[in-house]
Amino acid sequence: xxxxxxxxxxxxxxxxxxxxxxxxxxxxxxxxxxxxxxxxxxxxxxxxxxxxxxxxxxxxxxxxxxxxxxxxxxxxxxxxxxxxxxxxxxxxxxxxxxxxxxxxxxxxxxxxxxxxxxxxxxxxxxxxxxxxxxxxxxxxxxxxxxx
Ligand code: DQA
Numbered sequence: 001x002x003x004x005x006x007x008x009x010x011x012x013x014x015x016x017x018x019x020x021x022x023x024x025x026x027x028x029x030x031x032x033x034x035x036x037x038x039x040x041x042x043x044x045x046x047x048x049x050x051x052x053x054x055x056x057x058x059x060x061x062x063x064x065x066x067x068x069x070x071x072x073x074x075x076x077x078x079x080x081x082x083x084x085x086x087x088x089x090x091x092x093x094x095x096x097x098x099x100x101x102x103x104x105x106x107x108x109x110x111x112x113x114x115x116x117x118x119x120x121x122x123x124x125x126x127x128x129x130x131x132x133x134x135x136x137x138x139x140x141x142x143x144x145x146x147x
Contacts, residue, residue: 010075041138
């Protein structure tokens with residue numbers, strides 16, 4: 001049997017984690033997050049692919065490329081969460097379940113961060129657990145895939 005694959009997808013400015021607003025996002029870097037998620041994936045016999053981009057179209061292309069290749073996606077769309085109908089449509093267009101993750105509790109922050117364009121087409125959402133949210137989202141995603 002072929003090994004199933006998960007995609008960890010990160011949107012704009014998340015390459016700056018570690019240096020970026022540590023009071024809001026903590027001090028883990030994107031490499032720390034990839035390693036945490038990889039550990040959970042591999043413990044459950046999934047392979048992990050990771051992609052980060054600051055460009056909306058590249059994130060859309062990556063979501064399209066999951067078709068037939070990837071069993072589930074952990075996605076932090078970052079600021080595009082609040083603006084992007086195109087990313088929402090991309091998530092709605094694919095078969096793999098997508099879990100939306102936010103490091104910070106967006107509901108305790110500015111009003112414009114309270115609305116997610118993507119939440120309604122995602123299989124679940126993890127918000128406000130810091131970078132540990134990625135691990136929790138991966139566990140939830142795996143549960144959904146295997147049950
Ligand atoms: C974020 C929250 C967004 O509002 C913000 O634009 C980000 C990060 C988070 O992980 O908390 O870039 O997605």
